[in-house]
Amino acid sequence: MTSAALSPAVRHRPRLDWRARFAVLSVVWGFSFLLIKVGTEAYAPFQVTLGRLFFGTAVLAVAMAVRRERLPRGIRTWAHLAVAAFFVNALPFSLFAFAELTISSTLAGICNATSPLWGMALSLVALSEDRPTRRRVAGLGLGFIGVLTVLGAWQGFSGLDATGTALALTAALSYAVGWIYVRRTLAGSGHSNLSLTGGQLLLATVQLALVTPVFTTFPTSFPLVPLLAVLALGTLGTGFALLLQYGLVDDVGPTAAHMVTYFIPVVATAAGVLILGERLDWYTPVGALIVLLGAALTQTRPKPAKATGAVTLEPVCRQPATQP
Secondary structure (H helix, E strand, O other): OOHHHHHHHHOOOOOHHHHHHHHHHHHHHHHHHHHHHHHHHOOHHHHHHHHHHHHHHHHHHHHHHOOOOOOOOOOHHHHHHHHHHHHHHHHHHHHHHHOOOOOOOOHHHHHHHHHHHHHHHHHHHHHHOOOOOOHEEEHHHHOOOOOHHOHHHHHHHOOHHHOOOOOHHHHHHHHHHHHHHHHHHHHOOOOHHHHHHHHHHHHHHHHHHHHHHOOOOOOOOOOHHHHHHHHHHHHHHHHHHHHHHHHHHHHHOHHHHHHHHOOHHHHHHHHHHHOOOOOOHHHHHHHHHHHHHHHHHHHHHEOEEEEEOOOOEEEEEEEEEOOO
């Protein structure tokens, strides 16, 4: 039997099982916080972000060339992509880099997990199709308790760097704002995910290229380990990870692909403690677990049963897995 006689599903069946790709994506994005920490040891936060965006855009450009896809067309589309690039890439990437100057990569990874909580709270206002339910409101409350637990609120936030933590939480909020904007303006545009993401990363790179020279000076040296960290952050943690994510969405749907969000802080915590030797208090993983449970609850909505009309609950992907 020739390849032409095979069905498209057989011809294009991925060589690697989706579970393996899911695990790889969790590890890659979880390690991104460690890579940011290492990169900022030698380079300014804006420089780390610019390098990350540049190398990530290069990976997507190669993928687009291989698949013979073109960048989106239309001034309106590019205007929306510019806003999305700012809120989904340029701003949160920069905020996380600045945050990790003063907080651990472990805490940054946990703050990233609050993005679904921000997304649910904002979607109730911005998206008319999203309606509050008892379970989702409970998820918000549980997530808030989890954040307070992570930060050690009963100790008066003793030893906590307020500025760095606020920057990391704002980065998570920026993801939520950006994905709601994308959902309202670019959904159903007719362009592929690869094409839109390629254009978005390109614009984010341009934005950082304009800002970075104003606030930083050109490095006088290029230490190898931090440079390799930025390279890996861009090629693997941004470009390659996005290709993996969209492949998972195509194969198993957005709901299953979205679950990677709940594994990212676990990997980030393990990497920070085992490799960087970061301190881990008992309430940090406990609070992180509470945050993740709350986030999971906010991602549910009522689903009418087919036969009886009873209502069940199913998880839904309110926004793509948040890229750290």
